[in-house]
Amino acid sequence: MNIPLIKPYIDQGIKDKVLEVLESGYLTEGPVTREFEQRLQNYLGCRHTLAVTSATTGLEVALRALTIGPGDEVIVPDYTYPATASVVPIVGATAVIVDVNRDSMLIDYDAIEAAITEKTKAIIPVSLFGSPLDYERLNKIKNQYGLYIIEDAACSIGAEYNDEKIGNQADITVFSLHPRKFITTGEGGIITTANPDWANWMNSYKHFGMAMDKTAREGVQFTIIGTNYKLSNIQAAVGLGQVKHIDKLLANRIELAGNYLRLLANIRGVTLPRVINNGRHSYQSFCVFIDNRDSIMTEMRGKGIEVQIGTYALHTHKAFKHHPLVRMAGAMSNSKWCFDHALALPLYYGLTMDQQKLIVNELSSVYARINNN
Ligand SMILES: *Cc1c(COP(=O)(O)O)cnc(C)c1O
Secondary structure: OOEOOOOOOOOHHHHHHHHHHHHHOOOOOOHHHHHHHHHHHHHHOOOEEEEEOOHHHHHHHHHHHOOOOOOOEEEEEOEOOOHHHHHHHHOOOEEEEEOEOOOOOOEOHHHHHHHOOOOEEEEOOEOHHHOOOOHHHHHHHHHHHOOEEEEEOOOOOOOEEOOEEOOOOOOEEEEEOOOOOOOOOOOOEEEEEOOHHHHHHHHHHHEOOEEEOOOOOOOEEEOOOOOEOOOOHHHHHHHHHHHOOHHHHHHHHHHHHHHHHHHHOOOOOEEOOOOOOOEEOOOOOEEEEEOOHHHHHHHHHHOOEOOEEOOOEHHHOHHHHOOOOEEEOOOOHHHHHHHHHEEEEOOOOOOOHHHHHHHHHHHHHHHHHHHHO
């Protein structure tokens, strides 16, 4: 038996489309990328949608669009993938790391307020695993202190807040298209914003700083120093075939998560993360909290069930401990607790109810054995 943690959705239509792109000879960013962006934009219901090479480069572009750099501070949570924080020193600003809430695993709003200084320019909250944030609270903080919100929504395609898709709440939102995420292009990212000036700037920056200019000799002008964060037609073809089935795929994830919630309800030793009532979790990862997580993870993997930690506690990592452009604001005890207790269970299109029952039964018996010793 072997149950993987995730499995990207690749059907014949996707294979055909990739082949079509290969045979067209048009491999770099182009019409397929545009169609992919447009489809996602329609799905998300947002104004501007830009494909980039990853969520990490997307977050970097977002910071640059808001002219955040040396001397500025940006608040990020401790319990997240390192990229959320790394992009801040990458643009020369200081990452101020704060603790999370232990029940939701999401950034602690009181800790944000406590960490704000005159230098604070933005917050990068993370809708971790597809769990929507409390945008009402975030907007209050944003308005009170005059900050920007860049949402690291790497995990959150399909999640909702008050019946509106994530991608419309923050100033700029960034999604990931890594294969661990719900929709994948192999590597890739999507930026959304309602602000046309930022969208134009970001579009130019990812295209070498190029701007269309009919009066210029080649029809273009390079107006800013830019870089190359384009998403190729080949990658977009992979994503396009998934976006076409996005409603079916998301409904399936939510159904599978619902099965887990029912099956796990009375399992000794398992607690479930708290989610907000007016949101819809997209379950990029389905995580539980459990004692002796590491031993349980090892045993489960030994049985062919690929479980995984939730994510990382940045304060325990060398890169963030000693960096001159990183400041720890607080003790991070909740983040450490989440790091020690969160366990992600397999969740992908095609996972069966029998497999889910088996996973939960194994989890239950492994827990009982380990905790009786
Ligand atoms: C996956 C992930 C990232 C990185 O996304 P890439 O597209 O691989 O750069 C950043 N933040 C969070 C919260 C993630 O889960």
